[in-house]
Amino acid sequence: MSSTITENPPLLEVRDLTVEFATRAGPVQAVRQVSLSIRKGETVGIVGESGSGKSVTSYAVMRILDRAGKIATGSIGFFGIDLPGLPEREMRDLRGREISMIFQNPRAALNPIRAVGRQIEDVLIRHAQATRATARARAIEMLTQVRIARPEERYHAYPFELSGGMCQRIVIALALACRPQLLIADEPTTGLDVTTQKTVMELVTELTRARGMSTLLITHDLGLAAAYCDRVVVMERGRVVEDALAKDIFRAPQHPYTRRLLRATPRPGARLPDLLPEGEAPPLDAPQSAPGLVLLDVIGLVKEFPRAAEGGIGAWLRRGPALPPARAVDGISFQIRRGESVGLVGESGCGKSTTSMMVMRLIDRTSGSIQFDGQELGEIAPRAFTRSPLRRRIQMVFQDPTDSLNPRYTAERAIADPILRMGDLRGAGLEARCRELARLVGLPEALLGRFPHQLSGGQKARVGIARAIALNPELVVLDEPTAALDVSVQAVVLNLLQELKVRLGMSYLFVSHDLHVVKLLCDRVIVMRQGRIVEQGPTEQVLNHPTADYTRELLAAAPSPP
């Protein structure tokens, strides 16, 4: 197939593209001298971490840069048409009909108050691909093609009635409705579950291949690019550092940045220190002490949420039998021993976060027991738990490092908060402790005076970790602590967490959707689905010899470099 591809003239040819953004500190180049080409029928991936300019490149192609950004130099040729020189009116005709785009958040890309079928019709009519009379049939045909079950019925559905995966399929239907030549997919599956990611990506590949279309896939995930692209372009800080066939880039990466990115990507067979750049592996190779006594014992834990729209005057007027409440967590039992890390894995809505919130006493349980070091936590109401002496022994690291820091607190103030509330250090002692914590988590002391918006994602994650360990807790709940971070930062943070665990003798409950990440840090894994535990056991056993079908499905769905 690749031999026919190379004979084709390029469909999209970007040459020496530089994109500048006007900022307060003068113009900043987000994309520098980028050249890339896509041939007809080819799937090209642009891979890079945040700030690499991969999205900006695609926005420049679509000419949808925001007002501060402009194409400074370079050319973008599409079918020989010079896109930067095209009048806006002609560009509008091109968008959607010849080049279309799918975005990261499918729900935000759809009009929330218009039925999805209608939205597909709108695109078809806008680009004169159908008339009012034929649009409906074409829209339903598109829904069938993206494998929406019962398309006639779903034609009338609104975006909020559909799941995230289904919304993304609708967006794909919208993008492909006018049979464009080029599809730009900007992080199309970020935020979707791995099993959904797999079906969405397979759908895109199959549809574009059947139509002989070209695809530009923009992603931070090398594994995803490897699995679905013919060629991969690696970008770093606005520049293209490597451009090679997908199979070559994994076998023999040329550029040091590509090698670093490859190393940092969690993959089967890799251990935690393997993720760090060579020569930076941590000195201590985790002397695995045998887990101690049971620290946390969860028995038959249940959380029910009342169904929405029930209660109040509406329910009283109808006086029908009340719907049974929804069970988010349906009677789960597990144990965590001292010095052990346990992974809690599942897809969105499986109840893993609800479980961690109950253990943290942020929400109350419906029934069941949570015993911490022999004491029943479930009996203490979440509001009263603030004053409990147990509070300081259980802490948490949150998913989003930005959202979990008060924007008006400096890093030092954020780290000092638990000590001020529950510890007894003040003044110089407190300051010294904050500096010690900063050293522990690898945060330069000079950054302690900064506000969250002046810190990078990785630095914010370190502040969050420092805050959680400030009072030497025995159990730390890690709620997807690296989900919002780049892979290279994730590698560093995971290693840091492992080092801290060994050094401080803490236990972890690691909540995540990614089995490959969990396996790096955890001794045991619990797999949850629909509020129940489908499998639990030692990490090696669960990953290598899964007994539950669902675990096998999860493992198979995760894309990994060949």
Next chain:
Amino acid sequence: MSATQAPSAFTASLRHARHVVTGNAVTAGAFALFFLLLLCAAFGPLIAPYDPLASNTMIALQPPSWAHPFGTDQLGRDILSRVVVATRLDMTVAIASVALVFALGGLAGVAAGFFGGWTDRVVGRIADTIMAFPLFVLAMGIVAALGNTVTNIVIATAIVNFPLYARLARAEASIRREAGFVLAARLTGNSELRILLTQILPNILPIMAVQVSLTMGYAILNAAGLSFIGLGVRPPTPEWGIMVAEGASFIVSGEWWVALFPGLALMLAVFCFNLLGDGLRDIVDPQRRS
């Protein structure tokens, strides 16, 4: 970001304030006007060329001249002096009423948004009740019922503004109720009240600041309006509202300056505060500081 040592918070805010003021001509103009108003309010009696209360019927109703740039009124008082001296009273009423409603409405709204439940219902119904009346008529009624004093004008103006503050603060607080940093604060042992005061409140101050500036203009108008219809401040005290009221009857006979200049002062003050809102938001919002 590239500096190795982050500058101290104070110099950073100062530099940011300078950037905001110099970067936007409209904001700079509004700030200049604001300082002029403050100057008049603080040193009004010293700046004024004549005694604002000294009447001299010999020179009654004179048009603007070099001796009396804004002309004189029906009792021969210098209008410029009266406009300048009136600034203090009008500003005091505005600032006092806004400070009062900021504290009460803001706190009630934040508590309603954060705690929800009964707090929310009580605050919500109070706000609804106030909103059910035509606001100016309500203010008139309050002043008439409580007594015709400046203090009661302040209270009435604060009460009619209560729903604006309470609803804004409620909306902003309820957005942040489940934010990550609030959950984190709960885990680090902060009581609910402390979370409300140290985590939620400081983060909605930027939005409240804009509201302060906007209602400040409204408060001045409200106070002047009450004086205009004869409530609150009484003659011969110099006050923009009364002066416009007194001048109104002379417009027909051609003595336009008696009402025009105090009206102009009123308009400029309201205009200034409305423009100031945008500038203020830029200064206090840390997201915009980079």
